[in-house]
Amino acid sequence: MSGDTQATTAVGQAVAAGCGAPAGGAPVSSAGNQAIVQGKVTKDGAAVPVGYARLLNADGEFVAEVPLGDDGGFRFFAAPGDWTLRVLAPGGISADLGVSAATGEISEFEVAV
């Protein structure tokens, strides 16, 4: 992945030049003051490398989307509270999972489709 959107060694120092969504989500080394929702998408136990993870807010409104990483990974920088993860993958696959986020924590989820 190229540079500026994910030039991150510790959360909170990141300066994003653009708005692009890096595949798998921007990397982090610790939660810092962020409320991170991350995880992997799997199918029959194997990573799903082609697909998209969307974050919806408590009203069901779209908030963000990232392409899945090569390992099926995704990461969002949310606000504290309840969210819905929606996974889209080839073959018409769509799966929703309710998640919650808290400041200073990395909340980890596996979505099996």
Add this chain to the structure above:
Amino acid sequence: MSRSDVLVDADWVEANRDDPGVVLVEVDEDTSAYDKGHIRGAIKIDWKSDLQDPVRRDFVDRAGFEALLSERGISNDDTVILYGGNNNWFAAYAYWYFKLYGHQNVKLLDGGRKKWELDSRELVTEVPQRAATTYKAQEQDSSIRAFRDEVVAAIGNKNLIDVRSPDEFAGRLLAPAHLPQEQAQRGGHVPTARNVPWSKAAEDDGTFKSDDALRELYSGAGVDFGTDTIAYCRIGERSAHTWFVMHELLGQANVKNYDGSWTEYGSLVGVPIELGDGS
């Protein structure tokens, strides 16, 4: 203007991509996606390194745009088909940018890279070679680009459409939730702006909603179709998506994209800011 003048679908791309007058261009901020696989025949444009001035916060100038398109082998008469990731944000931005410099025949691939991938269509890694051209650009079309003073003057007078997510609009988030939350500027929105997130204009697969659904979306949010409009987001690419919807799909006159957007407005000294979810 009809949809077919500004949008193509995947079948059209597969049927026409070998036409020498058609140039497929993938536009992204992170061009590693192109490097891993792209639509056969597509060249790439990097949103940052190709389209932004390397020093000042501004676009490459007219001569720079001419040099870029000449080097990439794009002619003035070519039909340019743009697509990209992020639901075509950066492709829509490039579309607006091509129009800004006067390129006539440019269209978006509806659904962009996402729909192409979700439909399991072919992606290749071979990079096509195109002979250089001598491209001539026009002066920037100021009728589609807004600057900060126009935005301040538009408060209470024109449609201001904030196309960011509701949480960014309210000031609860400072950046899209796929990025770390920056602390460099104030949160909130321009007073009197209506929050119509770009995502409401698109289906889950990234394709644009129908004209009727789009009209209902904006009128339902209080946008007056009889008034001039300025759209903004954080850095101007999501609002280019909305500019495309308002100006190109719905045929609204006098729609501008404020590419300075919230990273500029939210850092200005002394301008009014409103917090909360709005009315």
